[in-house]
Amino acid sequence: MARRKRRTEEPPVIEGPEFKCNFTDIRQYGCVSPTHLENGNDVRMARYHGSNFWKIKGFGVSRWVIGGYIAVDWHNLMEQGYTVEDIFKGCVKFLNKPPERRKFQKRISKPLFGILQPEAVKLTAREKNGQKVLEVLAVTNKRKSKYVWGEGQTVPTKVKRSKLL
Secondary structure, rough: OOOOOOOOOOOOOOOOOOOOOOOOEEEOOOOOOHHHHOOOOOOEEEEEOOOOOOOOEEEOOEEOOOOOOEEEOHHHHHHHHOHHHHHHHHHHHOOOOOOOOOOOOOOOOOOOOOOOOOOOOOEEEEOOOOEEEEEEEEEEOOOOOOOOOOOOOOOOOOOHHHHHH
């Protein structure tokens, strides 16, 4: 029996400049207790959102929403004439690139957060703890990632009638 090839999704072509940025580290539960702050190893870069976004085509099947803070100096870029959406698209263009290949690496590396879509669900430019960040809810195609807290929820699709009887 021949194996079926998996469909690999190509990153969307994003017009415009690329801005070097990254997601900031966040804790799973925020500041719950003082002892929680002492453990420095329990940080990741984003978290999967628990709400249902029915307006996103393929939500829960092939698309999931992650929330996080993208560290980028948006104030200087806005003075140069870019909008917040342009800055986010430039960051997505940078984040959709896979990490550089290590020496003697055989496996082709993939983007850390999956393929992010250039349109955000929610996008806010703000300052958090003295650092300029974009607060973002972004759409990705990866359900589980070791860099993101939690896992994307699945939405049941149509069930075959023979299984119901």
